[in-house]
Amino acid sequence: MEKTFYITTTLPYVNADPHVGFAMEFIRADVVARYKSLQGYDVFFNTGTDEHGNKLYTEALKANLSPQAYVDGYAEKFRGLANLLNITPSVHFIRTTDEHHMKAAQVFWTKVYDNGYIYKKQYQTKYCTGCELEKTDSEVDENDCCLIHVGRKVEYINEENYFFAYSRLADKLQTFYDAHPTFVIPDFRYNEMKAFLKNGLHDFSISRVTEKMPWGVPVPGDESQVMYVWFDALVNYISTLGYPLLEDDFEKYWVRGTPVQYCGKDNTRQQSSMWQAMLIAADLPQSEHIVVNGFINSGGQKMSKSIGNVINPYDVVARFNGVAGELASDVLRYYLLRHMNSFEDSDMTNESLDDAYTANLCNGLGNLTSRVMKMVTNYEVEYLLPTDADLLEFNDAVPEDFHTKIDQFDLKAAMDDIWREVNSLDWLIQNKEPFKVAKTDIDEARRIVGDLAIRLYIIGFLLQPFMPKTAETIMGLVKEKKNPEKPLFNRRN
């Protein structure tokens, strides 16, 4: 039976331009997807956009647009990210406003309802007459006063909502956690989830009154309610696989494909607890791993428009177009993959990006390629390259633990391995001085340079999932024994 693999990002909520934090998540998932493809897996890679809910509804009204038109505009911006970041072209892009998804969400709801995990209950919402808005618990102080209108107590409004019987799934969730010690990665996030579960689960509301907020998936059999956006959005991870159909792609990728879900740390609970409980309630198998990313700050502060430190992925790629040409997307990929911590919060600035570019791409990888290939062409060196099959195995040509690091989603550590190899090739050239040897013993020089070329090829090979275009360029040059016509990465002025 063929090996299958499933990986998905979270679906970003489309109330703002694509954030570099999501670009990082998207790139990481892409690296794993590409890596698994190289390993011979049949890979299903999912991403998309989350497009329902109150926030988008009110924003659309403000912009004088229909909600659909409003989210259509954003969906394109997010879809464009795939091109910008050179994401593998076979990526599936699902929108929660897709007709199939909405139907799937309704079937999912019905299944959970039939299993007895959805019930109707009076729900008390908080309403600030100053803001003329409903308030959540985090938007009021301990005396139930609005944080914006200080001292003004909110009013309580009773409405009927559907609730999800989360609390009744605690035991099953606990059993699942106990049996899967690496379910959430990294483990400190898993510990948070275990503590959360231990503190006890409360049922939560999963619908809204249509009259107030119609922008959602209608609750099956009750036109007066729409699903709360969380409930509908989470179902995308399986609706993209054809759910409610349980054969074909669903069986192939969800059941057999060890589903991996990437998310940001603000999504840990939704992915690793609530969604898993929902799956149990619908009699469906759990995810295999939830991989949680940290946030990207800039200059030690959270990115925000008012501080003016927001870094837009489109701007970054545009900025490197002039010096790196079609490899510009790889510059951003390189930086986010190697210079951001694999699991914890990281800091990104244009200065550190420029430093990393100059040090490791211009002076490192790019320069190494030039110096090796120049000698290959000058001395007319011949060599035999290893096969893909050789390189996919654990062998001497591949850094120890390289594959393990990727399997554990520590992509930064794997990148560090590759650059250790770049550095050691530079050191080798300096140490063996083939350019001097060539003057007295051309055969020996060819032997040294041939070895360098093979090792450069391996660097290109290993780099494929991380920096696809750069990898392809390097492997092509070594294969064809050609000197690059121009530097891979030009220096910035």
Next chain:
RNA sequence: GUCGAUGUAGCUCAGUUGGUUAGAGCGUAGCACUCAUAAAGCUAAGGUCGGAGGAUCGUUCCCUCCCAUCGACACCA
């Protein structure tokens, strides 16, 4: 407040089941080479390993307390 982390060279971080001079990359200064994108290589400067106690022959690495920073503690996609 409760629980959990983190605090190591200018910056980003690694590290030791406790044992002679604490590591890497980037940055800085000097030397030197020419295959290469004035790149690469070598050398150097720079740290009381957050603070205070304790256990130990001995700890940055164990225990206690304190300080600082951060995260989780649910209806914020």
